[in-house]
Amino acid sequence: MIENKMNRRGFFSAFIKLTGVAVIAPTVLNSVFSSTAAAQKKRGGAAPAAGGGMPLVDPNDSVAKAVKYIEDYKKAPEAKGNHCATCSFYAKKEAKNGKEAGTCTIFAGKLVYADAWCASWNKKA
Template sequence: MMNGKMDRRGFFATFVKMAGVAFIAPTVLNTVFGSEAHAQKKRGAAPEAAPAAKGGMPLLDPNDSVAKAVKYVADYKKAPEAKGNHCATCGFYGKKDATTGTCTIFAGKLVLADAWCASWNKKA
């Protein structure tokens, strides 16, 4: 390798070293830095529920600050001010499946079709 050319033995030695680094590096990095799930497990925290079951969006939590602000309830029958109205009959609601849908008020979250909030607006 004196004249800038690599011989066959040098090539294979370099190749084996590079392959070893490429194979071992991810394992070492994962061990050193760990994953978020592993870190949560070590802290004793419960892992977040996977929202993938309903197309990647989580179901709206009634304790959400926006939900509380508009008096969101998961069952319209438990809210006398709903007067029989519910999300499935609201203009802001977009049906996703038989029991859930999207709402422009609660962006990125699914709401129950039988829920209600004070922002209910009759469908046009």
């Protein structure tokens, strides 16, 4: 039979280690989560716009540039008359700056104009 006895020295050693982890862990976790939140805020991430609602996609955003997002499809010859309102990724949501805007699965958490276009345009079924 195997005996698993903890002597006084082992008990206090384990207690001190556990206490150290309990004291240090919240500080480490807080710094990790606060830096993540600050990075999201800097990127314009999950936080809603000041006026309420979702923010519009910034055409200078890295994802927007990657898919050649443009706010007016008439300025993009490769759009060939296609625009977000006729795309399967688009869902009408609200009016922004007097224009129709909606959500797009390409730009999670942000709105795009109905008259915008990007290279990921996909015909609505």
